[in-house]
Amino acid sequence: MAIKNLNDKIVVVTGAASGIGRATALAFAREGARIVAADLDGDALAAVCQEIEALGASCLTYAVNVADEAAVRTFAEQVGARWGAPHVLINNAGIGYLGLFLQSDLAHWRRILDVNVMGVVHGCYFFLPMMMAEGGPRHVLNVSSSAGNFPSPSMGAYAASKGAVSIWTEGLKMELADSNITVTTVCPGVINTAIVRNWAGVAPSVSDETLAKLRAYYESEGCPPDVVARAMVRAVRRDGDIVLSGPKVALAYHVRRISVKLIRAIMINFSRRSGYL
Template sequence: MESYKGKVAVITGAASGIGRALADRCVKEGMKVVLADVEEVALQNAERELRAKGAGVLAVLTDVSKESDVQALARQTVDAYGAVHLLFNNAGVGSGALLWTSTVADWQWVMSVNLWGPIHAIRAFVPIMLEQQTECHIVNTASRAGLETGPGLGIYRMTKHALVSMSETLSHELKMIQSSIGVSVLCPGFVRTQICDAHRNRPTELSGPNDREMPSPMDIQLDQMMRKAVSNGMTPEEVADITFAAIQNRQFYILPDPEAKQAVQVRLEDILNDRNPSFLIPAAFN
């Protein structure tokens, strides 16, 4: 995009982590920002802090797993600002249990946010962008976990692989109709966010007290490894800067973590050489 000033950005999961850093960067670029998040207090704080900087900000309490919420988000965006130029499908949650110890509610919760959230947003916002006939861009936040194989985070990993494929398909289809909408898929590694505590926003209907027995020793170990890796990860601000540079270059795959490319290469070589998946533990877990 030649210029961001005066343009409109919509960010899901905007109240904290990568979403909040993207919002700060949008404000720095002179954009009007629509903040969408399910965490009401954090959303209100983000709105207040950004408005104190003189930014044009609209905060919309949004559960991306609900189609009605995302459709309402799109309507309120157009009503307030008349257009949308950047869409960040950034909201995401994680579950660290082993596949066979994960409950049906675990699967439903993670899939409803990580997959259905972007699905609802694509259906709500792409028609608006197409009708505008202006230069726009969509960034779907996946993960390096969506490009590689490994143990743990099975539900999360599955949804991120699906989101990478969804993003690739969306890019091809928009090119097929010669649209001016660009697409990127953001695949960060470990970032200092609250992803390990995503359960704080888990709906009560998907988290009954008897839903899971005591976590297994392996579940506990995986959670500890993840928390350590996240605490030593990149800052959200670093990811936001890399993301904006990629948008400027209309770059599709965004891999802020250099180690991720090695893991992707190993996976592709496994496939091309008819090998079983290589068992690799990310260096950050050591």
């Protein structure tokens, strides 16, 4: 069920202190929604809250680590007690990683899976019951990545985490098909955010020159996070199933359905030119 009018609706956004999450919180605030903004970074969150309030919207902030089960449980309970069940839940918080498989340690795998997969699982697990019990149209958007549809070399753990989010979200759509909840998979491509400036992890084998090149690529070719944010607002208004945002993301998504070999060749070529393969 689409939520056509977002005025006064409660929208929870994780990872709201930066990039896509920040832009999304602001985009829903512009529609008159009340925003619950969560992030690890409490200081940056306070600044985003000021921006939201400057738009005339209400905002609650929570410093939460989405990888921490107990913290997300408490977060959901507190939101429920203060404002009630959210109408829209956006599980966006996530971290990147760059490095060839055998040149990386295993600790980064655990960290990426904890944040990118379990963070989304925790959000759904603790908010969905109250969203279902409250009734009326409600919407969950799980932020995956185009890397979850067609991985590139050197992003193994990241792609695995996003592939897990995408495929699990697909199953969740089936489980909730007869409920009041719409579920959308969000697959951004190259979006110019801090994710390439503050890599959560980079293998020692990745040179500074490669990182600088990649950063420059995101800055020149990446699209602004607001493009993804506005696509999420549209998905809630129109009951969207999948959001494909960013340069050539929709094209690559459909090419992959026709030829896995072709998309693999394209990704290998791109990675060699970028210097991380």
